[in-house]
Amino acid sequence: MEKLIVSTSPHLRSTTTTQTVMRDVLIALLPATVASVVLFGIKAAFIVLACVASAVLSEALFCIINKRPQTVGDLSAAVTGLLLALNLPAKTEIWQCVVGSVFAIIVVKCLFGGIGCNFANPAITGRIFMLICFAKVAGGSHTVFADVTSGATPLAAIKAGEELTPTLTDMLIGNRGGAIGETCAVALLLGFIYLVLRKVIHWETPVIFMGTVFVLSLIIKGDLNAALYQLLGGGLIIGAVFMATDYVTTPINRAGKCVFALGCGIITVLIRFWGSYPEGVSFSILLMNILSPYIEKMCAKKPLGGVKNA
């Protein structure tokens, strides 16, 4: 008989791995991806392909050049690429997509030590980088169905004091201006339900984030309709469901996640109503990312039976 293997307990591991978690996120993003192609045409598919491919390739190359273990197999680079793509408007040039993806992966993630070590969400930071560099990214673009001539997104229109063109139903199914993946609320909420059911994320973060924006808008505007536009407009849903729930850049404890979401909601409203940008979701998440370690410390649970050290 061969020798027995000896190790310390536990001798059983759950079947969830980093890869299955990331695969679930990709599956959850599938409805939004399909919706983006349906709503914005074949250009959306090219954007998605360009972002995912360049994200995965740049991580693979980084690992090879630096002689580090290959990490693209965990699918996190693909998630970053897809999330970034869905946050870009259809008129973004393909080369811009590539630049944004490479920035997100190399600068924001790999240079900080790869998966688990970055302090800011790569997709969000990549998007903000593109927003600052390329004017086109900020404007938003129009769906193939909407026959309005204005290129402004609903939030930009609200900010400029223009008449709102898309109806609330349009907002729900995504027939409005904006980034390719952020407009279809129904598809994103499907993804949200899937992630909660698969226990990939807790429900609190998205609900508190979106709830805070909704309630604060209602208080400030005093109008239910206006608050609903704030809820469905811009990148709030995709940000709340997929970006504010990122593991690496948010507090590790559940209470901390709730505080994080609340902070995101407040900053988003501040930027939307009083800031110089029509949309504040990305900035709010990035700002809260920076505060994450402190929130985590503040919200640590008291251990059961713990005695305060003298």
Add this chain to the structure above:
Amino acid sequence: MFGFKYLGNTHVPHRKNTAQMPAVKMPPPDEVLLHVAQNIGAPAKVIVKAGDEVKVGQVIAEAGGFVSAPIHASVSGKVVKVDKYLCYGGQTVDAVRIQSDGLMTVDESIAPPVITDLDSLVEAVRNSGLVGLGGAGFPTSVKLAGAKNGSINTLVVNGAECEPYITADTRTMLDDTAYVVAGIELLEKCIPSIESIVFGIEANKPECIARLQEAFKNDKKVTVKKLPSLYPQGSEKVLVYNCTGRTVMEGKLPSDAGVIVMNVSSLAFIAKYAETGMPLVERTLTLDGSAVSEPKNITAPIGTAIGKVIEFGGGLKEEAGKVLYGGPMMGVCICNLEDPVLKTTNAITAFNKKDSTPAKETACIHCGRCVSVCPHSLNPTEFARALNVEMKEVRMEKLDAAKVMLCMECGSCSFVCPANRPLVQNNRIAKAELRAYLAHQATLTK
């Protein structure tokens, strides 16, 4: 302060394949090996020598201190050797090898003890060699002696059996219900300060819950509490909290919270011992795991080689990669099939090669699963970070502040970790280092 606190827990697979199988009694093996490290506390002291004739139930090693328990011959026959044995914990201890004559002659001194009060109960339990049969192996007489000052008002009976595979306690509750009841009556009689008795049983054992509810339907003091089937309900502090709402503080024992916790099999054994006077010489264990061909419950003499028990149980269907004392969550690997069944061996789990291969470790993704499953609300990633601190004083300070000593090594964090990080394994290293450091600090200040 804010009422009930929800303790972290996790779904581990139950795999209670043997729940419907009453234990099969194993015939005496040719040889038994009884080593003295069978309980928490001081090891027992061997009092026999090679060549001695021994009978079943005869003391072969005396308790080596207050927190200790004697060991009895589990077969009749001749002591062939008294030597050293390298046991699973890594320490080398005295061990007695007895060659069985196959007759199982019972020692003449075996007679039912006279138990009238707590003192005589403690004395009897001490002579019986009983240690916590759930797996920890704390000498039961010491636990009972803690009730002498009258501070204990609650008895919690541990029938949670939250580890996968193991059904030894399940079978005790079903097959030895009468002994469980008798054990309760005995303890009630001897510890008059007990006001209430709570049975904690996981919901995945509805038969046991029904059986005990039926048995105690006229006893107002006893409640049978259905616990959720979530690991680790059977951990002492978790069980006390979930059954009584009391918190056992850091560094304290359940008795400090007025509670005495008894494993249900230990309880049944006390009643059996009161009736027959036969000390702890055999135990029921579950043989299961992916390499085992016929999972079953077996009652084997203590000291039987694990390999022999597996053989009796029907052997292995494929080559074993790992063989454990206990279940997969907290079980300890043995490195040798000669290792004997101990008093605390509630299961033998044998895994095939595939299930024994360690998973590849990847980077922490900060997902927080370990934090949300920890029953003590600890943060395993904080320990891992603290362990990386170069300077010893700072490292110890950080580990102490993060309360690593509260970790009872249930393994939930490592179980759920999607990156397969060695979290509880880190905690063990941290605890050992911190314990040594604090002890050293204490000697310095003296």
